[in-house]
Amino acid sequence: MPRIPLLVIALFFMIGGIAHFVVADFFMMAMPDYLAYHKELVIISGVFEILGAIGILVPQTRLLAGYCLIALIVAVYPANINMALHPEKYKDISELFLYIRLPFQFLFIWFVWWAIAPERLQKKHSGA
Template sequence: MVAPEQSRWALVLTALFFLTGGVLHFVLIDYFIAIMPAYLPWHRELVQVSGVFELMGALGILIPATRQWAAWSLIALCIAVFPANLNMALHPDHFSNIPVVLLVARLPLQLLIIWIVAKAGGLPNRSV
């Protein structure tokens, strides 16, 4: 059941987004390895670990008892994978099959994803 402060559309979108992403980390592992910044070690292992955490978060967000914990974990994951997105934007020549505008546009989209995850998890909406 979704509490009033949670959003059903955000819950479904979050679960589908991270479930798909998690599966793709194993199906398209070479693609995800290619977007890893060179300064990070263990590319394959980090891709696999992030894929597992995406899958766990997608399932955890659906379970009321683990929903908030999963939301916070998925937000942390979004922050952790940001360097790979930034790496793509900084090196568009390595990703010539993706328009540069999309590589740059996905950076602020991380904030939108984080906001949707917070809505899905029913996290407190606090203003500064």
């Protein structure tokens, strides 16, 4: 049975991934103007969130999925910055919340890193 932190991560990314399809317009609005293919990037990131959510629960793919989810968090960080810099686009979200969530992205990276620690340590000690 997966550990509780892994279930939390899976739930978070599964909901987020599905949201990329259900409210795609919101995610496209968050995309920085300097990036092209907003719709395609939203779909791709949604697919990878769902795959990561599933992968983190499967022992054989957990380590790779964890690393990929960390990379995904880093990859979408510019959209989070863009949201904070343009709070007028997000009338229903507190401007303070848009800024406070930025450092929490780093905390979430750590949380994923910590959650896959047993697999990282096992691989390190096995020499694989």
